[in-house]
Amino acid sequence: ATIQWFPGHMSKARRQVQENLKYVDIVFELVDARLPISSRNPMLGKIIGDKPRLMILNKKDLADEKLSIEWQNYFRQEGLNSLLIDSKEQATVKKVTAAAKNVLADKIARDKERGIQERAIRVMVIGIPNVGKSTLLNRLAGKKAAQVGNRPGVTKGQQWIRSNKDLEILDTPGILWPKFEDQLVGLKLALTGAIKDDLIPKDEITIYGLEYFMTNYPNEVIKRYKLTDADMELSAVDLIIYLTKKLGFKDDYDRFYDLFIKDVRDGKLGKFTLDRVIDFESEDEEVE
Numbered sequence: 001a002t003i004q005w006f007p008g009h010m011s012k013a014r015r016q017v018q019e020n021l022k023y024v025d026i027v028f029e030l031v032d033a034r035l036p037i038s039s040r041n042p043m044l045g046k047i048i049g050d051k052p053r054l055m056i057l058n059k060k061d062l063a064d065e066k067l068s069i070e071w072q073n074y075f076r077q078e079g080l081n082s083l084l085i086d087s088k089e090q091a092t093v094k095k096v097t098a099a100a101k102n103v104l105a106d107k108i109a110r111d112k113e114r115g116i117q118e119r120a121i122r123v124m125v126i127g128i129p130n131v132g133k134s135t136l137l138n139r140l141a142g143k144k145a146a147q148v149g150n151r152p153g154v155t156k157g158q159q160w161i162r163s164n165k166d167l168e169i170l171d172t173p174g175i176l177w178p179k180f181e182d183q184l185v186g187l188k189l190a191l192t193g194a195i196k197d198d199l200i201p202k203d204e205i206t207i208y209g210l211e212y213f214m215t216n217y218p219n220e221v222i223k224r225y226k227l228t229d230a231d232m233e234l235s236a237v238d239l240i241i242y243l244t245k246k247l248g249f250k251d252d253y254d255r256f257y258d259l260f261i262k263d264v265r266d267g268k269l270g271k272f273t274l275d276r277v278i279d280f281e282s283e284d285e286e287v288e
């Protein structure tokens with residue numbers, strides 16, 4: 001269920017995250033690997049301050065493998081540890097635990113030196129809706145996961161889930177809002193299904209998406225819709241008109257929009273990533 005965000009919701013979400021922050025050692029910032037920037041919350045840095053952070057690029061099974069590597073390099077250069085996962089995989093638990101220990105390695109070593117007994121790392125998962133927070137929590141909880149009871153001060157009703165001897169997770173993830181004031185970000189979120197379909201007109205989503213795939217993954221478009229190289233010279237709008245006819249939908253363009261959007265989400269057009277490092281590097285330089 002996608003949340004409609006209003007200023008009241010935003011400040012409440014922010015407050016909830018900040019209240020729980022003091023009980024955790026590390027924040028897992030969960031994003032969709034297909035949208036490593038567009039599925040981030042713009043305020044996260046401000047909200048969590050200097051709390052240690054692990055960025056988790058989830059849904060790696062759906063993302064462009066080459067770009068995922070580029071994104072990990074990008075975040076490394078930004079000084080951010082990142083991890084690429086598929087929350088549906090069993091191996092995720094070990095990977096996430098090892099990465100969390102790695103981020104906190106200095107603190108763990110310091111505690112040990114001071115004779116402080118080592119305890120499980122406490123984690124809060126934070127992200128915008130639909131990035132896979134519940135799926136990851138369920139994966140980390142596993143079948144045998146035991147709740148370890150309420151701790152004083154933690155928002156009522158919240159529980160710690162023990163993932164293994166090294167990791168305890170707050171069972172309620174922090175849900176923050178996406179950067180929906182940016183039109184292009186909205187199109188990207190809509191195409192991947194991260195925001196409700198009725199927030200952005202389907203024709204706009206389809207034109208954006210088809211253009212993107214024609215430019216970046218032309219062979220997938222050719223294969224899926226049995227096209228020729230010459231068809232790729234058409235504009236996205238002309239290709240929509242052509243394909244709607246070709247598929248026997250007459251002039252029912254909505255039918256084509258629905259088909260295309262579903263094809264993208266179902267991976268029928270292959271693995272893809274909508275944020276490209278090259279489009280963000282230049283922005284950074286301007287800021288510096």
Ligand code: G4P
Pocket residue numbers: 058059060061062085086087088127128129130131132133134135136
């Ligand atoms: P949220 O709590 O952050 O809102 O996200 P949630 O876990 O509900 O996940 C949103 C959708 O993303 C779900 O699909 C979920 O199965 C899918 N998902 C989560 N992690 C991964 C992943 O690593 N890989 C893939 N391929 N999908 C992932 P859904 O369509 O809502 O439900 P369903 O497909 O599970 O039926």
